[in-house]
Structure formats: C-alpha cells, structure tokens
Amino acid sequence: METIETDVVIIGGGPAGCSCALYTSRADLKTVILDKNPSVGALAITHQIANYPGVPTDISGEDLLQLMRDQAVQYGTDYRRAQVFGIDISGDWKTVFTPEGTFKGRALVVASGAMGRPASFKGEAEFLGRGVSYCATCDGAFYKSREVAVVGVNKEAIEEAQVLTKFASTVHWITSNDPKEEDHEAMELINKENVKHWSKTRLMKIQGTDAGVTGVALKNRSKEETQLLEVEGVFVYMSGSKPITDFLGDQIALKEDGGVVVDDFMATTSEGVWAIGDIRNTPFKQAVVAASDGCIAAMAIDRFLNSRKSIRVDWVHS
Ligand SMILES: Cc1cc2nc3c(=O)[nH]c(=O)nc-3n(C[C@H](O)[C@H](O)[C@H](O)COP(=O)(O)OP(=O)(O)OC[C@H]3O[C@@H](n4cnc5c(N)ncnc54)[C@H](O)[C@@H]3O)c2cc1C
Incomplete structure (x- = not known):
C-alpha cells in the first residue's frame, strides 16, 4: 500500500x-x-x-x-x-x-x-471492532459473501451501503424514517439485487458471542414483536x-x-x-x-x- x-x-x-x-x-x-x-x-x-x-x-x-x-x-x-x-x-x-x-x-x-455520536444502540459499544463498524471502506472486505446490516438514512449510510454491496452477499438496510422517493441515490441502493430494505424499522439491539456479532433485533413500526435477523457485521451511520x-x-x-x-x-x-x-x-x-x-x-x-x-x-x- x-x-x-x-x-x-x-x-x-x-x-x-x-x-x-x-x-x-x-x-x-x-x-x-x-x-x-x-x-x-x-x-x-x-x-x-x-x-x-x-x-x-x-x-x-x-x-x-x-x-x-x-x-x-x-x-x-x-x-x-x-x-x-x-x-x-x-x-x-x-x-x-x-x-x-x-x-x-x-x-x-x-x-x-x-x-x-456516543454509542446509542444496545450492544454497539460492546461489539465495536468485533462486527460493529463505522467505516465500510475500511472493513467492507472482511464481509465478503456474508450478510451485514447498515443502520441510518443519511448520505453517508447510503454511500457506505453501496460500498458494502460489492462485498456482502446481502446488505440489510435498516431505516426508521424512510428515504424520500426523489432521493435517487437511495432508490438506486434499494433496487440493488443484494440489498434488502427494512422500511420503518428500528434497530433494538446488536447481539453476539465472544467471537463477535451474530445478529440484530429489529422492530417494525407497525408490529408489536421484535424480529431477529442474523448478520455478521453492523455498520452504524447515525448523526449526532x-x-x-x-x-x-x-x-x-x-x-x-x-x-x-x-x-x-x-x-x-x-x-x-x-x-x-x-x-x-x-x-x-x-x-x-x-x-x-x-x-x-x-x-x-x-x-x-x-x-x-x-x-x-x-x-x-x-
Ligand atoms: C445543522 C447545522 C447547522 C449549522 N449552521 C451554521 C451556520 O448557519 N453558521 C455557522 O457559522 N455555523 C453553522 N454550523 C456549525 C458549523 O457548521 C461548524 O461549526 C463547522 O462546520 C465546524 O467545522 P469543522 O471543520 O471543525 O468540522 P466539520 O465541518 O464537521 O468537518 C469535519 C470533516 O472531517 C471529516 N472527518 C470526520 N471523521 C473523519 C475521519 N475519521 N477521517 C477523515 N475525515 C474525517 C468529515 O467528513 C468532515 O468533512 C452548523 C452546524 C450544524 C450541524
């Protein structure tokens, strides 16, 4: 290098x-x-x-x-x-x-x-560097053919999720407030084959073992119960x-x-x-x-x- x-x-x-x-x-x-x-x-x-x-x-x-x-x-x-x-x-x-x-x-x-921003999701600080990351360009290659989650709806989240689509088998994009339809970059991301958009969904918890992240608990705004999604990486892009x-x-x-x-x-x-x-x-x-x-x-x-x-x-x- x-x-x-x-x-x-x-x-x-x-x-x-x-x-x-x-x-x-x-x-x-x-x-x-x-x-x-x-x-x-x-x-x-x-x-x-x-x-x-x-x-x-x-x-x-x-x-x-x-x-x-x-x-x-x-x-x-x-x-x-x-x-x-x-x-x-x-x-x-x-x-x-x-x-x-x-x-x-x-x-x-x-x-x-x-x-x-201070770590605000349960498990975020605990698994930082062991599956939780703030930099897809730095860490994306570690997730070749694996499933990852991207949390956040700002420009950075969208650009970083695009980077991850080159490596991950599936990029789960989690947004509690959805992007606007006129946001072309967001729509382009959603339309990628290996992107699954979790609309109006909140990240409740990042969980894992000593070896690192194993999944995230999610809650959709219209549902009562939380749902577990298995991923090995979580990329967090919230403003603060x-x-x-x-x-x-x-x-x-x-x-x-x-x-x-x-x-x-x-x-x-x-x-x-x-x-x-x-x-x-x-x-x-x-x-x-x-x-x-x-x-x-x-x-x-x-x-x-x-x-x-x-x-x-x-x-x-x-
Ligand atoms: C919503 C909002 C409205 C505001 N309105 C006004 C206003 O009207 N008038 C006014 O005077 N001020 C305003 N401010 C304040 C002003 O924008 C900031 O004080 C100013 O931008 C601070 O400049 P900075 O260079 O320190 O940081 P920033 O402008 O935040 O720039 C920091 C840069 O560092 C980069 N960076 C971060 N981490 C890394 C890393 N690890 N590696 C490489 N690069 C990195 C970022 O990408 C960014 O480009 C506003 C602030 C906000 C949030």
Missing part, C-alpha cells in the same frame, strides 16, 4: 481543515487533507449559511465548503477522500493510517469535527454531536467533555499535533470560528517547521 510523506497532514476537510490547508499551502508547506466524506461534516449538511462574512446569504454549506476546498487545492493542497482509522504520533514523523494508504507528516492537524476522536486512541489529551485540549496556538499536548474546529468542543461552534482556528494552527505550524521565533504573517510576500 502507498506511503506518502509530506509536511502537513490534515485529518478532516471541513472549514477548519480547508482553511488550515489554504494557509499551510500558501506558506509552501506540502499539505495533504484526508477527508472521509465531503458531504457529511457539519458545514456540508447546513442547508443555508447566512453568517459567513463576505459570502452571499443564500449559499448552502456544501457550496461554501466547495469554495474553501477549491481555494486550498488551487494553492497546492492535495485533497484526498480517505477515512482515517488510526494514528501513531510517537516519533518525529506523525503517521496516519487509512484504507487508501499511510501518510506521514512532519506536522499533524486533527480537524474531524463533532458530528460523532460529539467530537470525532475515536481514531486518536489515547495518544492526545481530551477534556472531560470529549473535546481536544489545545493552547492558544491550537497545539495539543503532543508536540507536532494541532487540533482545530468543532473537535475542540467549545460552546461557539461556527464555520467562521473553525476557519479562524485553521489559520492560527497553520501559522503556528509554519513557525514550528521552519524554526521561526515569531509568527510570519501570510500577507508579507517578499
């Missing part, structure tokens, strides 16, 4: 990650953004954003994010779709693991936002709001509320690692704040990597 060395690796392509990349790229630092999905972050799902300074008030979050991403790429950022599942920050090079390859950076920025830090392990200090601890320069307690945007879990979760965090971290990284004593402002171009 590919290993890529670069100056700055940024995990997350939301307003925090894209702004940081814009500044590091303009400071001539080779920068890679690893983004699991440009459509699922907090800004990407914002229907309309009217308070981002200088931008027309009727723009969608997704379109604003596209502008930010394009601007960073225009200055040299290498934007890649890849879901990060682990990091190793023990050495000078910070290593980031994804199914698409391994990335090594002299500086690492975590900007994965706060669209995570909790900093996404699962891939950090215990390598970076977190606050009690789950946000990453940073100083005034957005540096974490681990040298060479910064954290920006909603992942800090501050009370002021706004696109402009996330972008500001990205700028601060980028300038601090430029100082760190070039051993500068002071911050070099972006507008001195000589």
